[in-house]
Amino acid sequence: MPTATALTPEESAPPTTPTSPLVVMKFGGSSVATVERLRAVAEKIAGTRRAGWNVVVVVSAMGKTTDELVARARAVSSNPPAREMDMLLTSGERVSMALLAMAVREAGVPAVSLTGSQSGILTNDVHANARIIEVRPFRIEDELEHGRVVIVAGFQGASYRHEVTTLGRGGSDTTAVALAAALGAERCDIFSDVDGVYSADPRVVDDAQRLDQLCYEEMQELARQGARVLNAQAVEFARRHQIAIYARSTFGGAEHTKVERADDGPRERLRELNAHGVTGVTGRKDLLRILCEGACCGDCADDVLRALEDCDVLSSGIEPHRNRFDIVLATENLTDPKAFAADLERRFAGAKLEVHAGLGSVSAVGLGVGDKPTALLELLGALDGESIEVVTSFTSRESITCLVPVADVDRAVQQVHRVFLEELAEGALA
Numbered sequence: 001m002p003t004a005t006a007l008t009p010e011e012s013a014p015p016t017t018p019t020s021p022l023v024v025m026k027f028g029g030s031s032v033a034t035v036e037r038l039r040a041v042a043e044k045i046a047g048t049r050r051a052g053w054n055v056v057v058v059v060s061a062m063g064k065t066t067d068e069l070v071a072r073a074r075a076v077s078s079n080p081p082a083r084e085m086d087m088l089l090t091s092g093e094r095v096s097m098a099l100l101a102m103a104v105r106e107a108g109v110p111a112v113s114l115t116g117s118q119s120g121i122l123t124n125d126v127h128a129n130a131r132i133i134e135v136r137p138f139r140i141e142d143e144l145e146h147g148r149v150v151i152v153a154g155f156q157g158a159s160y161r162h163e164v165t166t167l168g169r170g171g172s173d174t175t176a177v178a179l180a181a182a183l184g185a186e187r188c189d190i191f192s193d194v195d196g197v198y199s200a201d202p203r204v205v206d207d208a209q210r211l212d213q214l215c216y217e218e219m220q221e222l223a224r225q226g227a228r229v230l231n232a233q234a235v236e237f238a239r240r241h242q243i244a245i246y247a248r249s250t251f252g253g254a255e256h257t258k259v260e261r262a263d264d265g266p267r268e269r270l271r272e273l274n275a276h277g278v279t280g281v282t283g284r285k286d287l288l289r290i291l292c293e294g295a296c297c298g299d300c301a302d303d304v305l306r307a308l309e310d311c312d313v314l315s316s317g318i319e320p321h322r323n324r325f326d327i328v329l330a331t332e333n334l335t336d337p338k339a340f341a342a343d344l345e346r347r348f349a350g351a352k353l354e355v356h357a358g359l360g361s362v363s364a365v366g367l368g369v370g371d372k373p374t375a376l377l378e379l380l381g382a383l384d385g386e387s388i389e390v391v392t393s394f395t396s397r398e399s400i401t402c403l404v405p406v407a408d409v410d411r412a413v414q415q416v417h418r419v420f421l422e423e424l425a426e427g428a429l430a
Contacts, residue, residue, distance in 0.1 A: 022144075022185045023048065026058040026154065026176035030193040031250040032096050033063035041191075041250065042103035045149060049109045054144050056183065058154040058176040059100050061092025070335075079339055082127035086156075086166045090116070093153035093172070101151045111149040114139060119150075120182075121157035121175065123165045126310045129333040130165035131233065132157060132174060135182035152179065168312075168333040170223075170231030177234040181241035188238065188245050190230060195249035196257030197222070197229045200281045200417045204410050208417065210255065211279065215262035218279050218365055219245075221398040224314065225363035226284035235259065262367065276375040277366040278420040283409040284363075287314070288341060289356040289391070290327040292348075297323040300351040307344065314361075314401070315394040326392065328361075328403065359391060360409035362416050363401040370395035382419040388412050 025045065032038045049055050060066075069088050073080040080088075097113040104111035120136035143150045154172025157165050167174050173190055180188040197219065200208040214222075216239035223232035229247050238245050238259065245259040290308075292300065301318055304327070312330040319325065331337035341355040362383070369375050376393060379400050383390055388411065391403040404412050 020052055020054050022054040022056065022183055024056045024058065024176050024180040024183070024185045024188045026172055026188070026190045027060065027100075027250060028172065028190075028192045029060040029063050029065065031191050032059060032100065035099075037250075038062070038096075038100060039103050039106075042100060042107045044250070045100075045104050045111075046107035046109040049149055055149045056140060056144070056179055056185070057100065057149060057151045058172055058179065059093065059096045059151060060154050060172040061089075062096045062099075065092040065095070074336075080335055082335065083163065085335055086127045086164050089166055090153070090156040090164055093155050097151045097153040101149075104149055104151065109149055110147055111151055112143050113151040113153070114143075115153050116156035116175065117158035117162075117164070119152045119179070121178065123157040123159055123167070125159045125161060125163060126165070127163075128166055128335060129168040129310055129312070130157060130159070132167070132178050132237075133160075135178050137179060137182045140179070140183065167233070168231075170228070170234070173231035173234035174237060177237040177241075177243055177245065180243045181237060185243065188243050190234075190245060190247050191250040192229060192247070193249065193251065194229060194247075195252045195255040196247045197227065197259075197280070199279070199421050200413055201227070201283075204283070204413050205281075205417045209421075211257050214257060214259050214279065215367065216259060217262070217398050218367060219259045221363075221365045221396065222280050222282055224312075225361065225365060225399055225401060226282040227280070229257075230259070276364070276369050276372050276378070276420065278364045278369055278375070279366040280364075281413055281417040281420065282363050282365065283360060283413040284330060285360040285406045285409050286331045286337070287359040287361055287403065287406075288329050288331055288337065289359055289403065290329070290344065291325075291354040291356065292351055293324045294352060297325060297351060300348050300353070301325050304344075304348060304353070307347070317394070328359075328392075328394065356391075358406050359403050360406040360412075361401050361403050362409060362412035363399045364416055364420055365399045367398060370397045370400055376400045378419060379416060382415050383412055386411060386415045388415070 027041050101111040101113035122134045123130035123132050140150050154175040155167055177188050196210045198208040198210050202208045220232050220235040223230050246256045248256040315328040317326045334340050345355050388404055388408045393402045
């Protein structure tokens, strides 16, 4: 078993014990984008440690580092191999974890940085969008017992074959929640540049309101359909292990959104505002639609679905009796969406597969909203009132979604929020 590193004489910290409460704190890229912000985060961590908590920190790459690394890869390769992209992109988190550990030590609290693999995060073999299979946090536990704050590189792990893997966009959230579950943390605090989850993106909808509480199912669906505050896989981890998530601002006060098991109180207040129980409205701008109709469709449906097995499929409709299938997927975690689409069309040219890009979506999300046909009718009416073309629509239990041209996504989100959540925007939940 790996052993903890020795304390240096200059390090000191108030005592904690294995029975001291544990918090996992995750800081996104904007929170550590500059040296000044990184120092402020270090002081926040040190303050939490001095308050008697055992602290594990998960940190993302600084600022736009990941985007810059992707751009460099595309500058040298027209189709960067997924394995090499994972090797490249994980370097961003390794830089920020080491710098943050130094800053926490400078603030007077002992700290050590660990990579995802050193932290015991084991994943499947899927590069660029791996899923966590198991967490073996022995090294972290050892460091905590020696009184250190542990700084973990987010977004990454290692497969059983010892291959470095990444968890997809927002994967640092998943790292944080998975560690919180494995370590038995009392809570998981996700820090970003916003003070919680809003009824819509406040950059798009001026009167969007912060939601004090959401249940796991709603938050997971908001994340799947485009909300950027929390990662959908992270919320699923939290639901499975009943870990409370607090979405907070790194730079603000005590305001936050708590994500936990469903509670009827807030739900009933929302139903008083809209009959469908819509909690939030969100949009995406990264969708592909894959269509196939005709005699060849049935022969290739299984092969197409296998080709998409590791993709973020939002909807799949297969109608064998009509020789037709219709699949919608998000491209956020694809290294090169255009090359991916071209490859699909080439591989299944005989089946006359159609791949449509330039699409986005608007979704209304709430517990059970997809079970209410009138909610979809109201959504369609809202878009028709703004002369927004609806390409197709689909539902899940917690959402209703319409595909629209990507240029109309923001306008669609504004209109749907106005129709479903106007009273919320007027402060009815204050």
